[in-house]
Amino acid sequence: GNQWGYGKEDGPSIWHKNFPVAEGDRQSPIDIIPKEAPRDPNLGPIVLNYDQCTSLNITNNGHSVVVEFDDTDDRSVIQGGPLGNPYRLKQFHFHWGGKGCHGSEHTVEGMSYASELHLVHWNAVKYKSFGQAAEAPDGLAVLGIFLDTGDDHRWLHMITDALYMVKFKASVTDFKGFNPKCLLPSSLHYWTYLGSLTTPPLHESVIWIVLKEPIIVSEKQLGKFRTLLFSGEEEDQRMRMENNFRPPQPLKGREVRSSN
Numbered sequence: 001g002n003q004w005g006y007g008k009e010d011g012p013s014i015w016h017k018n019f020p021v022a023e024g025d026r027q028s029p030i031d032i033i034p035k036e037a038p039r040d041p042n043l044g045p046i047v048l049n050y051d052q053c054t055s056l057n058i059t060n061n062g063h064s065v066v067v068e069f070d071d072t073d074d075r076s077v078i079q080g081g082p083l084g085n086p087y088r089l090k091q092f093h094f095h096w097g098g099k100g101c102h103g104s105e106h107t108v109e110g111m112s113y114a115s116e117l118h119l120v121h122w123n124a125v126k127y128k129s130f131g132q133a134a135e136a137p138d139g140l141a142v143l144g145i146f147l148d149t150g151d152d153h154r155w156l157h158m159i160t161d162a163l164y165m166v167k168f169k170a171s172v173t174d175f176k177g178f179n180p181k182c183l184l185p186s187s188l189h190y191w192t193y194l195g196s197l198t199t200p201p202l203h204e205s206v207i208w209i210v211l212k213e214p215i216i217v218s219e220k221q222l223g224k225f226r227t228l229l230f231s232g233e234e235e236d237q238r239m240r241m242e243n244n245f246r247p248p249q250p251l252k253g254r255e256v257r258s259s260n
């Protein structure tokens with residue numbers, strides 16, 4: 001497919017050449033301005049049922065590190081909040097910066113966090129496949145969680161300890177029994193708005209739910225993400241995987257709402 005990346009030659013500022021929707025009306029990420037995101041009393045709490053979740057593997061797809069789930073039934077779903085149906089967990093992945101520079105995708109009043117975790121879910125009630133849902137305006141629900149730096153996160157080591165196995169693009173290894181509930185902050189208060197995938201194909205198919213409270217991870221844990229490579233084992237150019245984030249996109253009149 002179309003080669004894209006985060007460098008000068010293939011990065012976010014030129015994605016529109018192969019993916020014209022990059023200049024669309026509901027692109028993500030965005031800069032969230034809390035005082036311009038009114039509380040909506042109709043927005044109930046989001047409910048996460050991850051207890052029966054079945055992680056399958058962890059892979060380096062050349063853009064991020066991804067943990068994939070068995071989505072053949074409704075074992076792990078997100079529902080409530082702005083969602084009209086339960087959405088099935090498909091995968092989660094991260095975006096991060098370089099040493100000492102921040103790498104979240106959404107920003108809050110211009111402030112970016114060190115990293116951002118995305119839990120990707122799809123509307124299996126309305127659509128027959130993930131691929132079909134990924135192209136529908138209400139097909140996906142992505143839960144965004146900010147990562148800030150501080151003490152070690154007590155469970156993140158389960159992921160960072162596996163990263164050496166997926167150093168190169170297209171590497172994959174078993175990763176069973178991981179429950180992403182351990183990566184949630186204490187509060188599920190959120191902002192929500194209609195947006196898109198933040199990487200090509202940039203489909204405008206995402207109901208975004210961004211948690212207000214970050215989780216805390218250590219610089220050391222984040223540093224392990226930077227030992228991953230964008231490049232494959234056979235490529236001679238070794239390119240460290242870092243700064244794999246898209247900058248905020250124009251709001252174009254969209255409303256951002258806040259949970260109670």
Ligand SMILES: COc1cccc(N2C=Cc3cc(S(N)(=O)=O)sc3S2(=O)=O)c1
Nearest residue numbers: 118120131134142196197198199200201
């Ligand atoms: C046919 O559509 C497909 C098929 C297979 C995978 C994808 N995806 C590509 C990018 C992408 C970016 C996401 S982010 N950073 O906004 O959370 S989530 C996501 S994806 O849906 O996994 C789309």
Ligand SMILES: [Zn+2]
Nearest residue numbers: 093095118198
């Ligand atoms: Zn993402």
